[in-house]
Amino acid sequence: xxxxxxxxxxxxxxxxxxxxxGYWTVRAREYHPQxxxxxxAFEAMPWEVWAWYLYRRAICRNAAPNDGHRALVRAxxxxxxxxxxxxxxxxxxxxRAGNADHHVLAIHGDIQQMRCARxxxxxxxxxxxxxxxxxxxxxxxxxxxxxxxxxxxxGMARPHVLWFDESYDEERYHLDTVRRxxxxxxxxxxxxxxxxxxxxxxxxxxxARAGATIVDINLEDNPFGEIAQKSGGVIRGPAAAAxxxxxDRLVG
Ligand code: OAD
Numbered sequence: 001x002x003x004x005x006x007x008x009x010x011x012x013x014x015x016x017x018x019x020x021x022g023y024w025t026v027r028a029r030e031y032h033p034q035x036x037x038x039x040x041a042f043e044a045m046p047w048e049v050w051a052w053y054l055y056r057r058a059i060c061r062n063a064a065p066n067d068g069h070r071a072l073v074r075a076x077x078x079x080x081x082x083x084x085x086x087x088x089x090x091x092x093x094x095x096r097a098g099n100a101d102h103h104v105l106a107i108h109g110d111i112q113q114m115r116c117a118r119x120x121x122x123x124x125x126x127x128x129x130x131x132x133x134x135x136x137x138x139x140x141x142x143x144x145x146x147x148x149x150x151x152x153x154x155g156m157a158r159p160h161v162l163w164f165d166e167s168y169d170e171e172r173y174h175l176d177t178v179r180r181x182x183x184x185x186x187x188x189x190x191x192x193x194x195x196x197x198x199x200x201x202x203x204x205x206x207x208a209r210a211g212a213t214i215v216d217i218n219l220e221d222n223p224f225g226e227i228a229q230k231s232g233g234v235i236r237g238p239a240a241a242a243x244x245x246x247x248d249r250l251v252g
Contacts, residue, residue, distance in 0.1 A: 001185040002072055003203055004087045004094070007192020007218060008239045012063040014091055018194055024052050025137070038165045042117070042158060047140045050148060053159045054140065057111045058133035060090070065097035068191065068240035071247040073098040078251040084181045086174075086203060088193060090161050105174040105181075107199050109161035116150035117158040122171055124160045125151060168199050175199065182206040187232075189246060191217040192239045195224045217242040 006016035017033055024031050026048045035041060042049045076083045076099045085104050087094055090111040094104045113124045128147045134140070140148070148157045162168065168175040178199060182188070188207040193200055204224055208214050208231050216228035217235045225234045235242045 001084045001086065001181055001188045001203070001207065001212075002075065002243075003188060003190045003193065003200055004068075004072075004085070004089060004239075005191070005193025005200070006089060008068050008087075008243070009063065009066075009089050009091050009093055010192065011066045011068065011238060011240045012091075012093060014059055014063050014089075014093075016192075018196070034164055037161070038163045040165055042163070046117075046156065046158075047145065050159070051134055051138065051140050053111060053161070054127075054131065054134040054144075055136055055138070057127065058135075060092060060111055061133065063091065063093065065093045066240045068243040069093050069097035069099075071240075071243040074251055075247045076100060076103045078247075084178075084185075086178050086181075086200075088197060088200060105178055107162070107168065107173050107175075107178060108197075109159070109173065111159060111161060113160035114148065114157040115160045116153060117156045118150070118153065120150060120153040120155065123152070124172075125157075173199075178203060179206060182212075183210050185210070185212045187213045187215070189215045189217065189243075190224045190228070191243055193218070193222070193224070195222045200224075215246065217246075 010016050024036055036049055036052055072085055083103055085094055085099055087106055088108045090109050092110055092112055112127055114127050115124045131144050131147050150157050162173055170176040182203040183206050185207050204227055208227050213232040214228040215232045216224040217239050228234050
């Protein structure tokens with residue numbers, strides 16, 4: 001089992017979530033991502049929140065997978081029946097690199113998708129290509145607003161991402177599947193995450209309790225490193241090189 005965070009896509013040029021590039025200005029006020037990635041913010045200023053997501057979606061569309069993503073494709077090919085890739089990244093780079101859809105569990109959603117803001121159905125849709133790309137600070141135009149609607153009920157759509165004031169579930173975010181795999185895993189390799197979110201924390205602690213070897217790859221110390229120190233190992237360096245080395249060693 002591999003668990004990836006924003007650090008794995010940092011080498012593809014996508015800013016990390018808690019890095020200093022994450023801040024965003026709305027009407028002269030600076031917001032931290034944790035304030036914007038909420039249902040509450042979406043209720044209060046939906047188009048400003050959409051503008052932030054469409055800007056980040058453009059960055060993700062223009063980014064390319066790196067050697068870390070490619071290493072994980074090799075791992076998935078080598079172990080088709082005993083490989084899982086749990087990712088907090090909404091950028092879609094694991095799938096674009098070539099990992100099979102059924103191997104990738106995107107526990108925080110997908111920035112290229114939208115769903116009904118009123119949840120009239122659980123379906124998700126690709127954000128239409130005609131939405132185009134938004135630059136930093138660019139408002140959502142009336143023409144684009146008209147495209148960001150639920151195809152079923154024509155009400156407003158929302159990004160298909162998990163917000164801070166929402167909960168994980170199986171239907172949208174693979175909660176039960178991920179817990180089950182963590183309980184069965186022999187090896188959990190964690191890469192590029194600051195250990196601030198709940199389900200990743202469960203993955204690592206469930207895995208450790210069930211006897212898995214835990215490896216933590218990060219530029220910096222973090223709480224997962226403390227667990228990995230006791231049950232596997234810690235690599236302090238860039239994720240792309242470390243994932244390549246681990247997969248090369250395991251797959252040959
Ligand atoms: P963070 O931005 O919190 O943390 C990124 C981590 O990657 C930090 O620990 C960095 O030290 C590390 N890092 C940066 N560059 C790296 C590199 N080249 N190689 C290795 N490590 C590197 O991002 P996440 O932990 O992924 O969720 O954030 C988790 C979630 O917090 C996000 O998915 C987001 C937010 O809540 C939602 O929006 C639901």
